[in-house]
Amino acid sequence: MYSRKPLIGAYILAFLLSAQAQNQSHANAVAAKLLPGNGLAQHPFLYCGEWQNQSLEQQTMYVVRDGKVVWSYTNPKTGELGDCTMLSNGNIVFSRQFGASEVTPQKQVVWNYDAPRGTEIHTAYPIGEDKVLIMQNGNPAKLLVLRKSDNRVESELVLATKSTNTHGQFRHVRPTASGTFLVAHMDFGKVVEYSAEGKELWSVVAPTAWAALRLKNGNTLISGNAYGYVREVNSKGEIVWEINRADLPDYPLYTVQEVSRLSNGNTLINNWAANRTHEEAASAAQLIEVTPAKTVVWAVSDWKTLGPASATQLLDEPGVPEKGELQR
Numbered sequence: 001m002y003s004r005k006p007l008i009g010a011y012i013l014a015f016l017l018s019a020q021a022q023n024q025s026h027a028n029a030v031a032a033k034l035l036p037g038n039g040l041a042q043h044p045f046l047y048c049g050e051w052q053n054q055s056l057e058q059q060t061m062y063v064v065r066d067g068k069v070v071w072s073y074t075n076p077k078t079g080e081l082g083d084c085t086m087l088s089n090g091n092i093v094f095s096r097q098f099g100a101s102e103v104t105p106q107k108q109v110v111w112n113y114d115a116p117r118g119t120e121i122h123t124a125y126p127i128g129e130d131k132v133l134i135m136q137n138g139n140p141a142k143l144l145v146l147r148k149s150d151n152r153v154e155s156e157l158v159l160a161t162k163s164t165n166t167h168g169q170f171r172h173v174r175p176t177a178s179g180t181f182l183v184a185h186m187d188f189g190k191v192v193e194y195s196a197e198g199k200e201l202w203s204v205v206a207p208t209a210w211a212a213l214r215l216k217n218g219n220t221l222i223s224g225n226a227y228g229y230v231r232e233v234n235s236k237g238e239i240v241w242e243i244n245r246a247d248l249p250d251y252p253l254y255t256v257q258e259v260s261r262l263s264n265g266n267t268l269i270n271n272w273a274a275n276r277t278h279e280e281a282a283s284a285a286q287l288i289e290v291t292p293a294k295t296v297v298w299a300v301s302d303w304k305t306l307g308p309a310s311a312t313q314l315l316d317e318p319g320v321p322e323k324g325e326l327q328r
Contacts, residue, residue, distance in 0.1 A: 035285065037298030040305065041067030042289075044315040048094060049286075050080035050122075050257075051274050052307035061094065062306060065315075069305060073103055082122040082257075082310045083172060085321050093126045100124035100134050102148070111148045120166050123173045126322040135173040135183075137166040143173060143181060143194075157198040162187040171225075172211035172258060172311075175324060182220065184209035191222055204237040210257050215327055221261055223269075228253035230269055243269075247294050251285050258311040260328035263318055266291050268328075274308035287312060 048061035056078045063071040063086075075081060079097030086092050090105045100121050102111035111132070115121045119138035127133055127145060131154060136142045145155035161169045162185075174182050180201060181194045191212040193202040206212070210225035219232050219240060232241040245253045255272035262268060266289050273284040282301075286309040289298035300306070311328075319325030 035299040035301060036296050037289070037300075039067060039300060040064050040302060042298045042300075046084055046086045046092065046313040046315060047306055047309065047311075048081040048084040049270075049272065049274070049306075049308035049310040050082045050097075052081075054274065056080060056097070059096070060307065061092070063315075064306075071105065073107055080122070080310075083124050084311050084313065085124075085126055086313055086315065087126060087129075087322050088320050093124050093132060095121050095124035095134070097121060100132065102132075113146060113151055118166065122171045125172075125174060127175060127324075128322055133173065133175055133181075135170045137161075137169040139164050139166065141166075141169055143183065155196065157181070157194060159183060159185075159194075160188075161185075172213075174211075174213045176214040177324060182212045182214055184212045184222070186210060186225065191220065202235070204233050206231070211259060213259075213261075213327060215261055221259055221267070221327070223256045223259040225257065226255055228256055230256055230259050230267060241292065243267075243290065243294060248288070248290070248296065251288050251296060251299060252280070252283075253288075254280070254284060257309065258328065260312070260314070260326070262289070262314065262327070266297065268312060268314065270309040270312055272308045272310060281308075 044065040046063050052059050059081045060072050060074040061081050061084050062069050075096050082095050084092055084094040091102050093102045097120050099114040101109050103109050119136050121134050121136055123135035125133045130148055132146050134144050136144055140158045141161050143157040144153055147154050169187050171186055179196050183192050186208055189207045191204050191206045191209050192200055195201055206222045207227050208225040210223045212220055212222045215221055219234050221232050223230055228245045230243045231239050234240050253271055254276050257270045257272045260268040269288040271286055273281045285299040285301045287300040288296055290296050317326055
């Protein structure tokens with residue numbers, strides 16, 4: 001005759017585990033409800049991120065409208081998606097680590113550039129309708145402006161690097177309205193502005209700088225990658241506004257990648273968090289919109305729908321992207 005005690009114990013254990021799961025699900029739902037703003041419905045946006053599922057395969061970018069994903073595109077090749085911009089015609093220019101491409105809303109690739117072997121690309125930014133700026137990590141590293149019709153190199157700057165490890169040299173590079181280039185030297189820990197001929201015009205120390213962009217007020221907005229900061233500096237290199245981890249205790253800044261200055265004066269932060277533990281990532285906000293007074297007015301933490309955040313374009317922001325009218 002067998003004992004029923006093990007069977008009863010199994011039922012009790014299953015009940016406890018189920019209750020624990022329900023409690024955790026409830027806690028997650030409450031946490032999501034308490035986030036400021038209207039979740040995925042706050043803004044329409046284009047979203048892409050590096051190292052989804054801690055992999056280089058099946059990397060997907062998304063367009064979100066009215067609170068749901070209305071379009072997605074999975075890179076048919078291997079590589080991280082670190083930079084993406086929707087043009088005024090609806091096409092999307094994006095970097096894919098081992099190249100850069102432009103895809104239509106119908107998912108047809110209409111422009112493509114494959115990175116030479118041993119190099120990486122994490123910047124792909126449109127300049128007008130016919131050119132793309134890419135930053136080609138490598139030995140040597142090259143800032144290139146390509147003509148899309150035939151990939152002719154319109155401009156080439158060879159940039160110094162601290163490390164021969166191509167992956168950690170650069171992320172986002174941006175042109176300025178005056179025709180110069182702002183380069184976040186991630187490995188050197190500084191931001192440098194170069195003339196079109198490659199002359200160094202201005203620089204500022206910025207540990208592990210991931211991105212830098214020239215604002216309409218003449219200042220420069222910088223993201224701090226693993227240091228978890230956002231800072232705005234003036235032409236003298238003085239910090240005039242800054243957010244550090246301690247400023248947002250309810251929103252841990254793990255890895256700050258792209259940052260954007262919105263037309264309302266707020267700043268949008270892409271909080272990557274893909275290299276954190278499962279528990280840390282699950283509780284992290286991927287997108288954080290913060291006011292100049294450092295009040296969070298919108299935060300998204302939806303790992304079920306979206307992957308890690310590297311670059312986000314709000315589609316309700318005024319301005320023509322390919323004319324450099326967005327501050328991102």
